[in-house]
Amino acid sequence: MSDATTVDHSYLDDGNRLIDWLTTRDHKRIAILYALAIAGFFFLGGAAAVLIRIELVTPAGDLLSAEGYAKAFTIHGVIMVWFFLIPSIPATLGNFLLPLMIGARDLAFPRLNLWSWYVYVIGGLFTLATLIAGGVDTGWTFYTPYSTLYSNSYVMLAVCGVFVVGFSSIFTAINFIVSVHTLRAPGLGWFRLPLFVWALYATSLVIVLATPVLTTVLALIAFERIFGVGIFDPLIGGDPLLFQHLFWFYSHPAVYIMVLPAMGVVSELITCFARRRVFGYKFMAWSILAIAGLGFLVWGHHMFVSGQSTYASMVFSALSYLVAIPSAIKVFNWTATLHKGQISFEAPMLYALGFIGLFLFGGLTGLFLAATALDVHLTDTYFVVAHFHYIMVGGAVMAYMGGIHFWWPKITGRLYPESWARFAAILMFFGFNITFFPQYLLGMHGMPRRYHEYPPEFQVLNVLSSAGASILALSYLLPPCYLLWSLRRGKRAGRNPWRAAGLEWLSESPPPTHNFEQQPRATREAYAYDQLD
Amino acid sequence: MTSSTDACEPRPALPFASLQQQRIAGRFGLWLFLGNEILFFGGFVIAYAQGRWTHPDAYIAASAHTDLLLGGIESLVLLISSFIASVALRSLMLDRRRTAIRLLLAVAVLGLLFLGLHGKEWSDEIHEHLLPGHGFDGSGGEQLFFFIYYVATGFHGLHVLIGVVLMAVLAQRLGQGRYSARHHPAVELSILYWHLVDGVWMLLFTLFYLVDRT
């Protein structure tokens, strides 16, 4: 920005041949490598969603065969869950910001961090290979015995991809946990950490405690396919439900891997654009940990109609309601933070407010599904589809978009065009609701998921949903356009365009290679906007 | 203090301010990874336990087919290798570099011996038609037992193999003078890993060979 000699060159000027990027150990560059790879997978998974929504415009199965439809929703699920949502916020925003937020020069293990990206790419190549070879039709859940003994699609390739990508999230998680423990700046006690750091820390704990079990269960599936018999095979006395237990022991907490970082981002945005301290900081921090912990106790609510014991279902149902408590604490505290704040509606704030609304809705409908009796009616209907899309797309993706906009000036040194961004944020909110709200109604009326045909009486709502999806698609295509434009044409941002609290804003925009010219010190609580203004 | 004869003092790697901080971080990171290993093998143990719960008699029958003698020798081999590994670390810290190299190589050799013995066991069992799938000689429950047996011991064997490679590489690098008596995170962490692989075997041995004997 200025020509002062003290400004050393930013991480972006650190050699820009391809090899410089592919061998970098700088967490900021690795974050960008991740962001590019993840964006690629997002649009690939999105393309599958487009196929699904076009197919469902008419009741007849005219575009895709039943098998083709099964492959479309499977690849949509596999890509969006493991190659987009799980790594999205932690591996990009988290990777970029965590060292900056704790005032460190890098993550604890920079080389492991780069490895994590390569492992992700290898897993991604397996998934692409699955797609090219002819796809997989089991659904992203790989339920046995269909996946192990009956499916004739490329289950092994898909399982290998997910198996491998698990290691990449474990590597990132270990890196985050160790960094938060050992590399905090002087003065930065645990209860001065930004909530985003708390969220990443809790997310990492969940990853470390859950992912190995997924690895085990995927290995068991692979070997069951190799041997032709196995532990989940009821013909030799095995138990297919064991698969579901082990699978959901990972995959339910996986929802919190997606949504906890999103909550962290939202806490940063809300405080900045309401210019207030977060209401009940300690409650916010503890509720993050509580969600992470309780998230492990509720997996059985995915199995109410599976033949699981009724008593187990009752226990899981009761435990599931408990998760609502810390989640509600967070929603109330965000709302209370807004109270009497000097609110301004920049694009990141619009995304954050959108997150709160959609998360609230997704969370409340989750309570419906946690009720054993109601769940029998709603299982495997579009109600479930709508519910988890409200959490994962309405929640996690909105927060991801908000975070990208909020920290874009820090990452690139440029401001994005504000009015375009607001337009895209509003479009996304409405597009999302038009897409997924009708699916609640469809589910209540009993339309089952995972079929390419449906009775004609469901057509109106399906057309509405597909129309919403096209708006949503547009709103996802807009940000890449104007963000890329801003790389060259955007205004220079300066260190702290939002006048935000947090150590990351003390650094240059974009930050120099090792983040800070001098070791920063934390002199205030997090979100001390009252002292800042 | 047994300061090493190296010309240059070891310096902490990038984000760390001191060797002490780096060492704490490295150990913590590795322990988190070892915790992952515990959960990974724990998944197999749960699969084992559920099968045993539903098919107790088949497990007794199947367990009788495992080779207790070979399994016992394998346990002995791994246990001794683990002991040698801890002595190797001690030698390195006392700056007895040549001893440390020899001991690390001994650990690698014992690891290979373990793999050879276990390979023998596997091939015997395959000859007895105990490989799950077509032509398995026994009941469904016995197939469950052997399925988990092969998968769990197979993954354990993979871990041993990785350990053998690690030990060989460390010995070679130690010969090049890459690690000092004061600062040798790679050696320390690899040996921790080796101990855990040994500990996992103790449990697998107990479950597959001992629990249901008689």
Place this chain on the structure above:
Amino acid sequence: MNARGPLPLRTLVLVLVGCLVLLAANIGAAFLPIGSWHAPVSIALGLSEAALLLSWWMELRYSGTLLRIAVLLPAAWLVLLITLIALDDATRVHLPPLP
């Protein structure tokens, strides 16, 4: 290995002896006529062997709380997993096999 320096050889040998004794006891116990006590006894012996290893050779007993948590938390999680699966298994209604 830490500020304390390397462990004395004596300690390392004693742990080896302890592990060998436990291994022998475990194999021996497999042949004792103790019926349904087999499983708990075996598993306890196997676990104590692993515990010896963890606390001395892997130096957990000389390490901070954090490292102990890094081991104990996954172990606790396994117990949690197995408990809730067992709850399902123990109370599940099994339909009679198909004719």
